[in-house]
Amino acid sequence: MxxxxxxxxxxxxxxxxxxxxxxxxxxxxxxxxxxxxxxxxxxxxxxxxxxxxxxxxxxxxxxxxxxxxxxxxxxxxxxxxxxxxxxxxxxxxxxxxxxxxxxxxxxxxxxxxxxxxxxxxxxxxxxxxxxxxxxxxxxxxxxxxxxxxxxxxxxxxxxxxxxxxxxxxxxxxxxxxxxxxxxxxxxxxxxxxxxxxxxxxxxxxxxxxxxxxxxxxxxxxxxxLANQASNYLVGGMVPRRMGNAHPSIVPYQTFPTADSDMILAVGNDGQFARFCTVAGRPEWAQDERFATNPQRVRHRAELIPLLRQTTVMRSTAEWVSALEQADVPCGPVNRLDQVFADPQVQxxxxxxxxxxxxxxxxxxxxxxxxxxxxxxxxxxxxxxxxxxxxxxxxxxxxxxxxxxxx
Missing domain, CATH: 3.40.50.10540 (Crotonobetainyl-coa:carnitine coa-transferase; domain 1)
Incomplete structure (x- = not known):
């Protein structure tokens, strides 16, 4: 052949x-x-x-x-x-x-x-x-x-x-x-x-x-501008600067850890519940203020400080290891030397x-x-x-x- x-x-x-x-x-x-x-x-x-x-x-x-x-x-x-x-x-x-x-x-x-x-x-x-x-x-x-x-x-x-x-x-x-x-x-x-x-x-x-x-x-x-332009055209709201936060998803931003920072990218309520379990705070997933994404967006100012107080208790590597096992999207904030040394990139x-x-x-x-x-x-x-x-x-x-x- x-x-x-x-x-x-x-x-x-x-x-x-x-x-x-x-x-x-x-x-x-x-x-x-x-x-x-x-x-x-x-x-x-x-x-x-x-x-x-x-x-x-x-x-x-x-x-x-x-x-x-x-x-x-x-x-x-x-x-x-x-x-x-x-x-x-x-x-x-x-x-x-x-x-x-x-x-x-x-x-x-x-x-x-x-x-x-x-x-x-x-x-x-x-x-x-x-x-x-x-x-x-x-x-x-x-x-x-x-x-x-x-x-x-x-x-x-x-x-x-x-x-x-x-x-x-x-x-x-x-x-x-x-x-x-x-x-x-x-x-x-x-x-x-x-x-x-x-x-x-x-x-x-x-x-x-x-x-x-x-x-x-x-x-x-x-x-x-994608969703930001659509938010304005559909909702009439002029988007504002939010740092690393997301206008429509919470929690979806950087969080401090014991040794650096990490990204927590929770895209749905199931992921949030699993994060809460790993964090040792399962009651957050049952709290009516935080149980659904629309509620988390609405109560962002209350939830984010609670999360920050929790994430600083472990290192980035510890969080990434635990959250990956729970199928919660997360990751480190890499410098370029770390990017090119990353095993996935290599x-x-x-x-x-x-x-x-x-x-x-x-x-x-x-x-x-x-x-x-x-x-x-x-x-x-x-x-x-x-x-x-x-x-x-x-x-x-x-x-x-x-x-x-x-």
Missing amino acids: TSSPPRPQPLAGIRVLDLSRVLAGPWASQILGDLGADVVKVERPGNGDDTRAWGPPYLKDADGQPTRESAYFLCTNRNKRSITVDMASPEGQQQLQQLAAKADIVLENFKTGGLQQYGLDYASLNAINPRLIYCSITGFGQSGPYASRPGYDFLIQAMGGLMSITGVPDDEAGAGPQKVGVALTDILTGLYATIGILAALQERNRSGLGQHIDTALLDVQVAT ARGIQVDLPHPLGTVATVASPVRLSATPVQYRMAPPLLGQHTEEVLRDWLQTDHPEKAIA
Whole structure:
């Protein structure tokens, strides 16, 4: 019995011309690269993507010396080839148009209308390649009164409402709006851009034509407010900052322990009853104030201090061990060194070390686990312009990059 040959990756044969930089666009193109697409990252001669300079820390070479490759750039540019092009020159514009004619996808995050002067906007490239899927990522979208404004993750977290529900409550010390500890709006926008691109690829299989995808950070931020937005739209209530507490579930927050903090994430009344048994306070589950989740939400101010007085009596490890046996969701609040040392994280192979021209680079694995066509880690994040000549040979069958690429 002969085994079947391995199936190609889902996006094998798809060509992506990536004109984006920083995070949202590169996050999308890295996902496409992880799924097998040939992603060509276009960078400015000399400096490249802005994030190449966003350090320290920087990658260390084989001798342990820091290089010019920033950790920020490395986090979002795996499985790509880098070319340098002077977009401001007529020769560079012609070269990019030629590459776009061979591409399936163009990804860009310039200001609205910013690429028109270079002949690299959707209308111009669609005329060259009607099958082209062109994804634009901007702060505020291609329409509306804010369309011409630049948009940054921090700004959008504030304008889109996320910071109004993140941080210490107004009646406690340290109150005030807080941004999330990672550029989450950029990441989510990259994910939505990827979803739109995959949908457009599927539609092109039917129609034979590409289309323009208009993705805005503000749209994504408001959309991903999820239950908080729904609470406002349905109930007319403006959500407030609650620290680590949940507006609709109690207890569902951090609690102090004898040596640190833990998360208690009680999602139903049965879990709460089992917690009370482990805590040695089974009567709480019978108390009419706490027996059901709506009542616990209503009497939050009475219940939470009681829980805190109890959780400080044991260590985090003791609580986690006891509550896991009782099937009550809980866990520690880990630092990143603890995250990467966690046996579950290690068992899942979350850290992937890739050979790099300057040594070895550690990256975080893709969370997409496909049984038949898994993600392949083909290339470490590239050096600036590392693949210029190679890409021209592959895409344009030319050996003369000096004519148009600096």
